[in-house]
Amino acid sequence: MNRRDISGKRVLLWIGLLMALPSAALFARQTAKNLVPDGMVLVAAGTYEALYDNGGDVNGVAVSAFFMDENPVTNGDFLDFVRQNPRWQRSQISPLFAESSYLSKWAGDTDLGSLGPDQPVVQVSWFAAKAYAKWKGNRLPTVAEWEYAASAGQRSARGKDEEGFERNLLFLTNRPVPKQLPAVGHSQANYWGVRDLHGLVWEWVVDFNSALVTGESRADANLERKLFCGSGVVGASDFTDYAAFMRFAFRGSVSAAYAGSNLGFRTVRSL
Amino acid sequence: MLLKDTGNLLKSILEFNHAYYQVYAGASLTLSISKHRLYRREKHHIKDILSYYFCDGLSIESRSFMFAVQSLKYLPNPPILDEIMAYLPTILGRYLAILFVGFIFSAVSGCQSETMKGEEHAVLTHAPAVPAAIARNYPTKVIVELETTEVVRRLADGVNYTFWTFGGEVPGKFIRVREGDQVEFHLNNHPDSKMPHNIDLHAVTGPGGGAASSFTAPGKGTVFSFTALNPGLYVYHCATAPVGMHIANGMYGLILVEPKEGLPPVDQEYYVMQSEFYTQGAYGEAGLQPFDMGKALIETPDYVVFNGSVGSTTGDKALTAKVGDRVRLFVGNGGPNLVSSFHVIGEIFDLVHTEGGSIANENVQTTLVPAGGSAIVEFTVDFPGTYILVDHSIFRAFNKGALAMMTVTGDGAPEIYSGLQAESVYLPEGGGIQDINGEAPETFVAKTVAERIEVGGRIFAANCVACHQAEGQGIPGVFPPLAGSDFLMSDPTRAAGVVLNGLSGPIEVNGVTYNGVMPGVKLTDEQVANVLTYVMNSFGNKGTEMTPSQVANVRAGH
Numbered sequence: 001m002n003r004r005d006i007s008g009k010r011v012l013l014w015i016g017l018l019m020a021l022p023s024a025a026l027f028a029r030q031t032a033k034n035l036v037p038d039g040m041v042l043v044a045a046g047t048y049e050a051l052y053d054n055g056g057d058v059n060g061v062a063v064s065a066f067f068m069d070e071n072p073v074t075n076g077d078f079l080d081f082v083r084q085n086p087r088w089q090r091s092q093i094s095p096l097f098a099e100s101s102y103l104s105k106w107a108g109d110t111d112l113g114s115l116g117p118d119q120p121v122v123q124v125s126w127f128a129a130k131a132y133a134k135w136k137g138n139r140l141p142t143v144a145e146w147e148y149a150a151s152a153g154q155r156s157a158r159g160k161d162e163e164g165f166e167r168n169l170l171f172l173t174n175r176p177v178p179k180q181l182p183a184v185g186h187s188q189a190n191y192w193g194v195r196d197l198h199g200l201v202w203e204w205v206v207d208f209n210s211a212l213v214t215g216e217s218r219a220d221a222n223l224e225r226k227l228f229c230g231s232g233v234v235g236a237s238d239f240t241d242y243a244a245f246m247r248f249a250f251r252g253s254v255s256a257a258y259a260g261s262n263l264g265f266r267t268v269r270s271l
Numbered sequence: 272m273l274l275k276d277t278g279n280l281l282k283s284i285l286e287f288n289h290a291y292y293q294v295y296a297g298a299s300l301t302l303s304i305s306k307h308r309l310y311r312r313e314k315h316h317i318k319d320i321l322s323y324y325f326c327d328g329l330s331i332e333s334r335s336f337m338f339a340v341q342s343l344k345y346l347p348n349p350p351i352l353d354e355i356m357a358y359l360p361t362i363l364g365r366y367l368a369i370l371f372v373g374f375i376f377s378a379v380s381g382c383q384s385e386t387m388k389g390e391e392h393a394v395l396t397h398a399p400a401v402p403a404a405i406a407r408n409y410p411t412k413v414i415v416e417l418e419t420t421e422v423v424r425r426l427a428d429g430v431n432y433t434f435w436t437f438g439g440e441v442p443g444k445f446i447r448v449r450e451g452d453q454v455e456f457h458l459n460n461h462p463d464s465k466m467p468h469n470i471d472l473h474a475v476t477g478p479g480g481g482a483a484s485s486f487t488a489p490g491k492g493t494v495f496s497f498t499a500l501n502p503g504l505y506v507y508h509c510a511t512a513p514v515g516m517h518i519a520n521g522m523y524g525l526i527l528v529e530p531k532e533g534l535p536p537v538d539q540e541y542y543v544m545q546s547e548f549y550t551q552g553a554y555g556e557a558g559l560q561p562f563d564m565g566k567a568l569i570e571t572p573d574y575v576v577f578n579g580s581v582g583s584t585t586g587d588k589a590l591t592a593k594v595g596d597r598v599r600l601f602v603g604n605g606g607p608n609l610v611s612s613f614h615v616i617g618e619i620f621d622l623v624h625t626e627g628g629s630i631a632n633e634n635v636q637t638t639l640v641p642a643g644g645s646a647i648v649e650f651t652v653d654f655p656g657t658y659i660l661v662d663h664s665i666f667r668a669f670n671k672g673a674l675a676m677m678t679v680t681g682d683g684a685p686e687i688y689s690g691l692q693a694e695s696v697y698l699p700e701g702g703g704i705q706d707i708n709g710e711a712p713e714t715f716v717a718k719t720v721a722e723r724i725e726v727g728g729r730i731f732a733a734n735c736v737a738c739h740q741a742e743g744q745g746i747p748g749v750f751p752p753l754a755g756s757d758f759l760m761s762d763p764t765r766a767a768g769v770v771l772n773g774l775s776g777p778i779e780v781n782g783v784t785y786n787g788v789m790p791g792v793k794l795t796d797e798q799v800a801n802v803l804t805y806v807m808n809s810f811g812n813k814g815t816e817m818t819p820s821q822v823a824n825v826r827a828g829h
Contacts, residue, residue: 101462101490171561174516176421176433177465202465242564245513246466253467253488253511260489261462 037269040067041193046157048148051244063148068141069266071184071195072203073132075106076117078124081132083110088128095257098125102259118183120201120264126256129204129265138267140206143251145268147244150198152191159190169243172199177262198243204265208251385410385451385531392416393454395444398578399590401540401601402447405529410451417444419468419487419509419522420461426548426574427581427672428729429557434579435466435509435520441579442544442605443507443524450502450531455494456481462490467511472497473643474505474526482510502530504627504645506603515607519549519567521579523605525645530629537649538596543584543675545613545640545662546605547572554671555729570608575667577660577675582732584660584675586741592652594681599649600660606642613640614663615650615677622649637663654683691749717801720808720816727805730798735806738789743810749787751780754810763807763817767825770799796822 036042047060082089082103089109093102103123107113124132126140133139141149153159160166181201189195197203238244254260390412394402417437424440426432437443448454460468467488471480475497478484484495509522525544549567550560554574566572578584592598604611614637623635627645632638640646652658662673683690717723731739738750745752753759758780759766773791777784794802796819803822807814 167564170564174433174562176423177463240564240568242513242516246516249512250467250488253486253491258488258491262465262489 035271037067039070040269041070042066043068043145043149043192043194044157046148048144048151049238050144051147051238051241051248061144061148063144065271066141066145067269067271068145068149068192068194069138069268070189070193072120072201072264072266073129074117074184075112075115075119075121078121078132079110079112079117081135085131085135088131093128097127097257099257099259101261102128104259105261116183118185119181120184120196122181122201122261122264123259124204124264125259126204126208126254128259130206133265133267136267138269140204140265141268143205143207143210146197146203146205147247149190149192149194152194154188155191157191166241166243169198173243173246175199201262201264202247202250202260204263205251208254209256387411387451387453390414393446393448395438395446396542397438397440397444398442398542398544399584401445401527401542404534404536404540405447405449407449408531408533410449410453412453412455413448414455414457415446415448416457416459417446417470418459418461419464421464421466423559425580426550426560426576427555428732430550430552430555430581431559432548432550433520433559433561435468435517435522437470437507437509437522437524441521441523442542442546442603443522445524445542445601446507446526447529448499448526449529450499452499452528453496454499455496456485457492457494458485458487459492460487460489464489466517468509468517468522469493469511470507471510472505472507472526474499474501474503474507474528476500479510480507486511499528502528502629504528504601504603504624504647506605506643506645508605508643515567516562516564518605518607519547519562521546521605523603525601525603527601534599537599539590539592539598540601541590541598542601542603543577543590543660544579544603544605545575545577545611545673546579547607547609547667547671548574548576550574567607572609572671575609575662575671575673577673581672586676589657589676589678590660592677592679594652594655594679594683596679597649597651598677599647601645601647602638602640603645604640604642608642609662609664609667610642611640611673612637612663613646613648614638614661615648616659616661617656618650618652618658620648620650623647652677652679654688655679655681656683716797720804723801723804723816724808727801727803728809730794730802731805731809734792734794735802743806743812748783748785751778751783751785751787753806754812756780756812760807760812760814763803763814764821764825766803766806767799767817767822770794770803771822771826796820796826 043063043066045065046063048063050061086092086109090103090106091109101123102125105113105115105123130140151157151159153162153165155162159169184200185195187195187198187200190197250263254263386409388409388411391414393413393415395415395417396402418439419435419437420439421433421435422439423431423433434441456470456472458468458470467486469479469482469485469487471482473480475481477497481495481497485493487493505526505528507524507526509517511517523544523546525542549563549571550556550573551563552558552560552573563573574581576583582588584590602611602613620635620638621633623632623638624630624647625632625638626641627647635648638646638648656679658677658679660675660677661668667673717726735753739745739753740750743753743756745754751758758778769789770792771794773789775788777786779785792799799822800817800819803817804814806812807817
């Protein structure tokens with residue numbers, strides 16, 4: 001074969017490749033789009049910088065990619081769930097699975113009363129949230145997944161690098177609870193496209209009680225046990241992330257049957 | 272001294288010469304002492320031993336008998352029995368001696384039984400009120416119920432803040448118990464709270480001062496109990512992470528553990544607690560101000576206040592007393608960062624329980640109150656007038672709000688304080704009225720008379736109230752009144768000139784002659800218009816609007 005033949009074949013190869021690339025990308029995007037469940041967004045794999053030392057050399061916890069609800073679960077969503085699963089209705093639920101405050105602001109078992117269907121559902125226990133997630137074919141996020149998704153800023157996966165990020169989070173978290181909770185989905189989506197992670201309601205995570213606190217936050221730091229220093233300060237990786245301290249303190253204060261009026265949830269699904 | 276001498280005497284009586292008896296007596300005493308934790312207070316040592324043996328609920332006879340039996344119990348068996356018999360008269364002699372001493376002691380000290388009796392619910396009060404003194408002379412079970420809430424309230428005029436509170440206000444409610452009381456503490460967190468809370472009472476001996484047992488999610492309640500072992504005035508606060516922020520948002524208060532013998536009665540008791548706030552806006556910037564973590568970290572608060580807000584205890588909310596009253600202030604400092612230089616202008620503290628403890632210092636001008644600490648101060652008010660409570664780290668008082676007032680009414684003795692006796696103009700640099708220096712700050716433009724009055728009120732509070740007083744009543748003979756003032760109302764243009772340029776020399780206001788000096792105040796035309804419109808429409812005055820253009824004319828000399 002002479003050189004001209006070879007270069008001719010190369011040209012053909014390049015043309016073929018160039019034509020194939022856009023269609024492959026289009027195909028991939030189309031496939032990904034079809035893969036992302038309705039109402040969810042893709043959160044790419046990354047590292048959660050744990051607030052507390054996880055016992056290893058680094059504070060990083062690897063998080064695999066997952067889908068996450070764009071918005072917290074709403075009253076309307078939860079109404080569908082209890083209609084189809086009567087055992088999770090207010091009058092039916094076992095007291096083991098929820099305190100008496102469970103859905104107590106609803107007018108009835110399947111009646112939202114004055115509450116809006118687009119408001120985030122609150123007064124749900126961990127058991128109920130978990131059952132809902134299962135019913136949807138999803139699951140509750142882990143602390144690492146939730147915190148990783150929530151650490152994204154507007155423009156990047158690492159919000160701490162953005163100007164004013166922590167200050168804004170502190171403002172949102174510290175804001176008092178309004179008399180009427182606003183509807184979900186009105187805050188600006190973060191880098192992953194997730195909304196309302198900060199400042200609307202607290203959210204259940206599946207392993208909420210893995211960051212146990214004794215209540216005496218200053219003493220917790222002395223406890224030489226993994227994750228048993230939930231709200232201690234010594235051992236924390238970032239002393240200035242007050243919003244995160246508040247989340248860990250809140251998680252540490254509740255038990256699985258707790259149904260507080262400012263605690264909701266959202267679900268995730270593994271890829 | 273008398274007590275000490277008596278103590279030494281008793282001690283020598285108790286120093287037994289026989290080795291066995293000494294060991295037995297020592298052992299039984301030590302057992303009893305450690306059991307009752309009497310060792311904690313060395314200075315009351317002898318008194319406490321005797322109190323234990325003769326006062327704590329058992330009769331003298333049974334105590335003495337117990338004492339002797341306890342001693343006998345430790346005697347070795349048969350071989351020594353003879354010795355016991357030999358020393359029996361001595362033992363019996365001691366027994367009688369103790370009986371006698373105990374009788375004298377209990378008769379002298381009038382000691383009472385210290386057995387727990389009954390149960391009661393503590394009455395808690397919002398500042399500046401203090402619950403009534405404890406009338407009991409025995410310990411009881413006290414049930415304390417405190418609710419944590421998160422509320423938006425006034426921090427200063429036009430400025431709101433989201434306070435986290437014990438009992439709905441800052442500072443938290445005042446708790447009063449007696450030494451030895453068993454306190455059953457109920458901490459309830461309101462369902463609308465966003466945060467979990469707990470409580471660390473410095474009066475508690477135990478992990479976290481109760482914080483470890485009171486971690487409470489919104490809509491939940493927790494209960495724990497403690498015995499108030501040590502008398503004193505103690506701070507309590509929330510200790511939930513982030514601790515600094517829970518305190519910075521207002522979660523602190525005071526608990527008084529009255530000593531067994533009670534506090535000497537006084538005429539007035541008040542609760543005053545200092546603390547500071549870190550807001551994103553500067554001092555006075557209007558609106559709902561969020562917490563500023565950056566300022567908290569470098570410890571530069573915008574507000575330093577008494578009882579939770581600027582002006583919480585001034586004007587008609589001032590503390591009150593009558594001439595001759597003995598006043599006791601329970602002073603706390605919630606911090607979170609600053610140490611207070613607590614001072615009452617025009618008073619000397621006759622007595623200060625420094626840091627809320629047992630030792631009393633006398634004749635104190637200014638006392639330090641640490642963050643997370645307290646002081647009990649007492650003084651007698653001898654002369655009528657307004658006494659100003661300040662943090663004498665003085666810029667906090669005049670620029671950040673650390674100022675409260677006590678109004679004393681009655682007749683004053685001129686030999687204690689004369690009042691103003693003479694005043695004349697002293698101008699070594701020649702005539703002309705001095706200006707109060709400073710650049711006039713930018714200000715917003717009022718659109719309506721109502722806005723003018725509102726903004727004018729703040730300007731009045733910042734510039735005029737010190738002399739003309741909160742209700743415009745002035746100070747008779749010294750500072751002329753603005754309320755119902757013919758001098759003011761008859762010529763608003765002249766008034767504008769006075770504000771701009773100051774005034775000296777005699778003037779007649781409502782038939783009274785005042786001969787003083789008022790400096791010109793550095794204000795913009797807009798501000799002068801606002802403050803004059805406020806003054807002419809307040810304190811019962813009914814006037815019209817003063818506009819910036821009118822002021823500009825006066826300034827231009829028209």
